Amino acid sequence: MPRIRQPIVSILGHVDHGKCVHPDTLVYVPELGPVRIEDLYEMEKPPREVFSLGPGGLERVPIRAYWRLEHDGYLWEIRPDGWYPVRVTPEHPFLTPRGWVRADSLRVGDRIALALGFEHARLEAPKGEVEASQEEAITLAARGLALRLEGGVLVPEGRGSGIRFLRVREARRVRYRGPVYDLTTGNGNFVANSIIVHNTTLLDRIRGTRVAEREAGGITQHIGATEIPLWAIEEIAKGLVKPGAFRIPGLLFIDTPGHRAFTTLRARGGALADLAVLVVDVREGIMPQTDESLHILRAFKTPFVVAANKIDLLPGWRKIEDVPFRRALEEQDPMFRRALEERILNLVEALYHRGFSAERYDRITDFTRNVAIVPVSAKHGVGIPDLLLLLVGLAQRFLEKRLMVEEGPAEGTVLEVKRERGLGTTLDTIIYSGVLRKGDTIVVGAREGIIVTRVRAILRPKPLDEIRDPRHPFRQEREVSAAVGVKIVAANTEGAVPGSPVKAVWREEDLERVKLIVKEELKPKVKTEAQGIVIKADALGSLEALAYELGLSGWPIKRAEIGEATKRDVVEAATNENPFYRILVAFNVPVSEEVREAAASQGVELVEARVIYDIVDRLHEVRAKIRERLERELLRSVRLPAKILLLPEHVFRYSKPAIVGVRVLDGILTVGAELMRPDGKVVGRIRSMRIEDRSVREARAGQELAIAIDGPTVGRQIKPGDVLYVRVPEGDLRRLEESPLFREEFSDLVREIRDILRKLR
Numbered sequence: 001m002p003r004i005r006q007p008i009v010s011i012l013g014h015v016d017h018g019k020c021v022h023p024d025t026l027v028y029v030p031e032l033g034p035v036r037i038e039d040l041y042e043m044e045k046p047p048r049e050v051f052s053l054g055p056g057g058l059e060r061v062p063i064r065a066y067w068r069l070e071h072d073g074y075l076w077e078i079r080p081d082g083w084y085p086v087r088v089t090p091e092h093p094f095l096t097p098r099g100w101v102r103a104d105s106l107r108v109g110d111r112i113a114l115a116l117g118f119e120h121a122r123l124e125a126p127k128g129e130v131e132a133s134q135e136e137a138i139t140l141a142a143r144g145l146a147l148r149l150e151g152g153v154l155v156p157e158g159r160g161s162g163i164r165f166l167r168v169r170e171a172r173r174v175r176y177r178g179p180v181y182d183l184t185t186g187n188g189n190f191v192a193n194s195i196i197v198h199n200t201t202l203l204d205r206i207r208g209t210r211v212a213e214r215e216a217g218g219i220t221q222h223i224g225a226t227e228i229p230l231w232a233i234e235e236i237a238k239g240l241v242k243p244g245a246f247r248i249p250g251l252l253f254i255d256t257p258g259h260r261a262f263t264t265l266r267a268r269g270g271a272l273a274d275l276a277v278l279v280v281d282v283r284e285g286i287m288p289q290t291d292e293s294l295h296i297l298r299a300f301k302t303p304f305v306v307a308a309n310k311i312d313l314l315p316g317w318r319k320i321e322d323v324p325f326r327r328a329l330e331e332q333d334p335m336f337r338r339a340l341e342e343r344i345l346n347l348v349e350a351l352y353h354r355g356f357s358a359e360r361y362d363r364i365t366d367f368t369r370n371v372a373i374v375p376v377s378a379k380h381g382v383g384i385p386d387l388l389l390l391l392v393g394l395a396q397r398f399l400e401k402r403l404m405v406e407e408g409p410a411e412g413t414v415l416e417v418k419r420e421r422g423l424g425t426t427l428d429t430i431i432y433s434g435v436l437r438k439g440d441t442i443v444v445g446a447r448e449g450i451i452v453t454r455v456r457a458i459l460r461p462k463p464l465d466e467i468r469d470p471r472h473p474f475r476q477e478r479e480v481s482a483a484v485g486v487k488i489v490a491a492n493t494e495g496a497v498p499g500s501p502v503k504a505v506w507r508e509e510d511l512e513r514v515k516l517i518v519k520e521e522l523k524p525k526v527k528t529e530a531q532g533i534v535i536k537a538d539a540l541g542s543l544e545a546l547a548y549e550l551g552l553s554g555w556p557i558k559r560a561e562i563g564e565a566t567k568r569d570v571v572e573a574a575t576n577e578n579p580f581y582r583i584l585v586a587f588n589v590p591v592s593e594e595v596r597e598a599a600a601s602q603g604v605e606l607v608e609a610r611v612i613y614d615i616v617d618r619l620h621e622v623r624a625k626i627r628e629r630l631e632r633e634l635l636r637s638v639r640l641p642a643k644i645l646l647l648p649e650h651v652f653r654y655s656k657p658a659i660v661g662v663r664v665l666d667g668i669l670t671v672g673a674e675l676m677r678p679d680g681k682v683v684g685r686i687r688s689m690r691i692e693d694r695s696v697r698e699a700r701a702g703q704e705l706a707i708a709i710d711g712p713t714v715g716r717q718i719k720p721g722d723v724l725y726v727r728v729p730e731g732d733l734r735r736l737e738e739s740p741l742f743r744e745e746f747s748d749l750v751r752e753i754r755d756i757l758r759k760l761r
Contacts (some may be wrong), residue, residue: 002404005483006227006250007395008432010273012293012304020180021066021192022075022087022753027051027183028115028191030060037192041066050183050190053095053115053163061190067182069230075176076103079111080166086193089180090173095189095196098164104173111165113196164197177590226253227484229462233392237385240324245279248396251388252483254415254430272413272432272541274399275391276304282311282343282375288349292612294354299548303398305372305390306358308347312377314339325374326362330643337729340375347373361390368398405482409504410436414444415485417496423457429502436486436504437479442494443514445500445522447539447563450515455504457489497522497562499539524560532556533581533619534573536565538588546587549612555619556581564589565606567598574602580626583607585615634739638732640698641725641749642667644707645674648720652706655713657687660720661706666749668724669699674727675709680760682727683718684711728753 023038029053040046052061071089078094079085093100095113106112107426161619184189189197229250234243254273278293280286286294297304303344311317316335320328329337344360351371353380361372372390376383395403412431420426427444436442438458453530459474480486488502501521505511526547537543543560550557559572560580565586573584583605591608599606605622608735609615634640643666650661662669676682687708689696699705712718728750736750 002406003404003405004247004249004400005432005481006248006252007274007391007399007403008252008254008272008483009391010254010276010302012276012278012296019092019197020071020089020182021092021197022176023179025086025181025192026194037183038179041068041181050185051115052185052190052535053113053196061185062263063183063185067184068179071176071178071180073176074173075180076106077170077172077174078103078106078112078168079170080114080195081169083114083166083195084193085170086195087174087176088192088197092197095163103171106168106171108168108171110168110171111637112168114166115163115194115196145213163698227251228253228388230392233388234338237324237389240385241389246392246396247400248392251391251395252485254485266297268482273300274300274402274429275395276302277387277391278304279307279309280347282308282340282347283313285343285346286354291354293610294356295549295552298355299545303394305361305374305387305394306347306351307383307387308344308373309378311375311382312342312380314343319380320382321517322384324385325376325383326386328377328382330668331725344373344375361386367394395551405433407481408434409444409506409510410434410440410480410482410502411504412436412482412502414496414498416498417493420487423489424491425496426459427490427496429486429488430487431480431482431484431502432535433482434504435479435481436488438477438502440506441511442490443501443503443505443511443518444487444490444496445502445518446495447497448495450518450522451493451496452511452515452561453490453492455488456488459487459489460484497539499541499562501563520592520611524562526557526560527551528558528560529556530558531576531578531581532558533576533583533585534558534569535560535585535587536569536589542588546585546612546615549616550619553616553619565591565595567595570595570598570602570604573599573604577599579603579630580623582626583619583622585619587612587615623643638735639673639726639728640668640670641728641736641746642669642673643726643735643749643752643755644669644724646718646720646722647704650706651714651720653708654715656720657708657710658684658712658714659706659708660714660718661704663704664699664701665723666701667746668701669707669726671697675724676727676756677718677722677724678756680756683724684709686710692714725753725756727757730757 007621021037023036026034026220027037027040028034029040029047030049030051032047033131046063046066048063050063052059074090075087076090076092077085077087088103090102090104092103094103094106096106096111101110113127191197197532214481224265227250230246230248233250234241250301276293276297278290278297280290296302306521312319314336316333316339318331318333320331329340332340348358356371357369358371358373361374364370364372372394373381374387374390376387378384411433411459414428415428415430418426418428436455436458440455442453444453458477458480460477461474474487477486501518503514503518505514522540524547526544533550535543535546535550535557537546537560540562543562547557549562558576559569561569565584569584573582576582579735582603584599584607586608587608599603605626607615607618607622609618642664644662644664647661647663651659652661653659669685669686669689673686674682675684675686687710689699689705689707691703692700692707696705709718714720718724733750733754736746
C-alpha cells in the first residue's frame with residue numbers, strides 16, 4: 001500500500017563541515033594542555049571540553065562532536081609573524097579585527113587573532129609535550145577575564161588571558177591528501193596552534209535545538225544523513241503549527257563539505273534530493289560557491305529555499321535564542337531592521353540577475369513562482385522553526401506525488417564507501433524507495449561493473465543524529481523503510497562507487513533484470529562527441545553535474561567516466577585533432593605522477609579541481625594558454641593576413657621609404673609583409689612599424705600606427721584613403737583555413753585575399 005515518505009533535503013552553499021584542520025594541529029584542552037587533534041580523535045574517551053573564545057574571553061566550551069574527513073586537494077597554510085603556521089581547508093575562517101575571514105581570502109598584511117596565555121606551547125613537540133609554564137598559562141586563560149579594545153588589540157581588563165592580532169606573513173596553498181579533523185563546539189570556535197579559528201553549521205543548530213549535549217563521537221564520513229522526525233519539528237516550532245497539521249513523517253537531511261552530497265547522489269537519473277536549502281551568508285550575499293550551487297539546482301530542477309544565515313552579525317542585533325524569525329524581529333532595534341532589509345533586497349536582486357524570482361518567505365503568496373528567503377542565525381537558533389516548517393509545508397503541498405512510495409524492494413544510492421574497524425567495508429546509503437531487510441540480496445554499482453552481495457547488518461543512527469563511527473551506538477534494524485540513511489554491512493563491497501545505485505532483490509527470478517537495470521544506471525548521462533575534452537570524476541552525479549556546467553560553457557566532451565585519471569585518458573585526449581580539446585579534467589579524483597608525466601610528454605593539459613566553478617575558470621585559462629602557444633607557432637611559420645586603410649592627412653614621407661599612418665581593419669599586420677591593392681598588384685613591403693614612440697613587430701584590428709613601406713611613392717602607387725591587403729602565399733592561406741586558432745577569426749579575410757589572387761590567374 002502506498003505511503004508518504006519523508007522528503008530528502010540537501011544543504012548547499014556555505015556548508016561548514018568542510019572546515020577542517022591538518023592532523024598535526026594542536027588544540028587546547030583543559031587538564032591536558034595542547035594536544036594534536038588527530039590524537040584526540042583516536043582516544044578511547046576523548047575530552048568533552050576545549051578552550052575557545054567566548055563573551056568574557058578565553059573559556060572552556062563543550063565539544064559536541066569530533067569529525068574526520070578524507071581530503072584530497074589543497075590546504076591553506078597561514079603563517080603569522082613570529083609564530084607557528086596553521087594549515088586548514090580553504091573555507092575555514094580566522095578571527096580578524098574586521099570579523100571572521102576565510103583562509104583563502106586572507107592576504108599578507110592581514111591580522112589574525114592569537115590567544116594570549118597559550119604562547120608558551122612548544123608546538124614542535126610531536127605529541128603535545130609542553131614547557132612547565134604551560135600549566136600556569138592555561139590556568140590564567142581559563143579565568144575568561146573581560147576584554148577591551150586598545151589600539152586594535154584586545155587586552156584583558158585584569159591579569160590573565162587576552163587576544164592580540166598578529167600580521168600574516170605568508171598565506172599559501174599547499175597540496176595535501178589525507179585525513180583532516182574538526183570539532184563541533186558549543187560556540188563554534190576553538191584555539192588551534194594558539195590561533196582562533198571558527199566553525200558552526202546550520203544543521204548542527206537544527207540538531208542542537210533538540211539535543212542539548214551530544215555524546216562526543218567520531219564521524220568519519222564526508223556526507224552526513226540526519227533524520228528530523230515530525231514530532232521534533234512540531235516541538236521546535238511550538239506555537240507556529242497545530243499538531244497533526246502535516247502528513248509528512250519528517251525530514252531527512254543530507255549534508256557534506258562543498259556540494260559533494262548533492263552532485264554524487266542520483267535517483268533514476270536525477271538528483272536524489274527532493275528539496276534543497278541554499279545557505280548564504282547574509283552579509284556576503286552570492287559568492288562563487290553559491291553560484292555553483294545555483295547551477296547545480298538549475299541542472300537538476302530541484303526546488304530550494306534560501307537560508308540567509310548570520311543575521312546576528314548585522315549591526316544593531318539584540319541577542320535572542322531559539323525563536324522564530326518574526327518573534328526575533330520584534331525584539332530588534334531600527335538599525336538592525338534597516339540593515340537586514342538592505343541585505344535581503346541585495347539578495348533578491350542578485351537572485352533576479354541569475355534568473356530566480358525571490359522574496360522574504362513571509363511576504364510570498366505564490367511559492368510556485370518565488371524562491372523563499374528565510375533569515376536565520378544558526379548560532380542562536382533564530383529562524384530555524386520557520387525554515388523547518390517551510391520545508392515540510394512545501395514538500396506536503398507540492399511534492400506529495402513524488403513522495404508516495406510502495407513497500408517493495410529497496411532502492412537507494414551509496415553515499416560513502418568506508419572501511420570500519422570491526423565491520424570491514426560498509427556502505428553509507430540513502431534508501432529513497434521501498435524496504436530494505438537484513439538478509440536481502442542487493443545489487444550495487446561498482447567501478448568494474450556490479451556487485452551482488454547479501455546484507456549482513458543494517459545500522460541506523462538515532463533520530464536527530466548522524467551516521468556515526470562504529471565505536472558509538474547504532475540501532476541495529478531488521479528492516480527499514482524509505483526514506484532513511486543507514487550503514488549497510490555486506491561482503492565484497494570494496495569496489496562500490498559513491499553515487500552508484502543500490503537495489504534489493506526479493507525474488508531470485510528478478511536478479512538478472514535488476515543487474516541489467518543497475519548496469520544501465522551506471523552509464524553516465526553525458527552527451528559525447530568525436531572531438532572534445534576527456535573528463536573524470538569521483539561519482540556519477542559529480543560527472544553529470546560537471547558535464548552540464550561544461551556544456552553551458554561550450555566545451556564538447558569526448559569521454560566522461562568515473563574513477564581516477566589514467567594514461568589511457570591521456571592518450572584519448574591527445575588524439576583530438578583540435579589542440580584546444582587536448583585536455584584531461586580530473587574532478588575530485590587522484591592523479592598519479594605517471595599520469596602527470598604522460599600528459600606533459602604528449603602535450604595534454606591537465607586540469608584538476610574539487611569545485612566545478614574552479615574547473616570552468618581553469619579551462620578558460622588553459623584555452624588562453626593554448627591559443628597563445630599556437631599563435632606563437634603560426635607567427636613563426638606563416639604569413640598572417642591583414643587589411644589596412646591608409647589614413648588621409650597622415651602622410652609623413654612620400655617615398656624611399658613611404659611613411660604613412662594606417663588603421664588595421666582586420667587580421668594581424670606584421671613587419672616584412674607584402675602589401676597589394678584590391679586588384680592584386682603588389683605595391684611594396686613593410687620595413688618597420690611604430691605605435692607612438694615605440695617600434696612594434698605586429699598590430700591587430702582596430703589599432704592605428706605608422707608604417708614604413710619600401711617600394712611605392714605616395715600619390716602614384718598608393719594614395720591616402722586606399723585599402724591594402726597583405727599578400728599571403730597559397731600554402732599559408734590553406735594552413736590558416738585548417739587552423740583551429742584562426743579558422744573563424746580570419747575566415748572572411750582569407751576569402752577576400754583568395755578572391756583577389758584568383759583574379760590574377
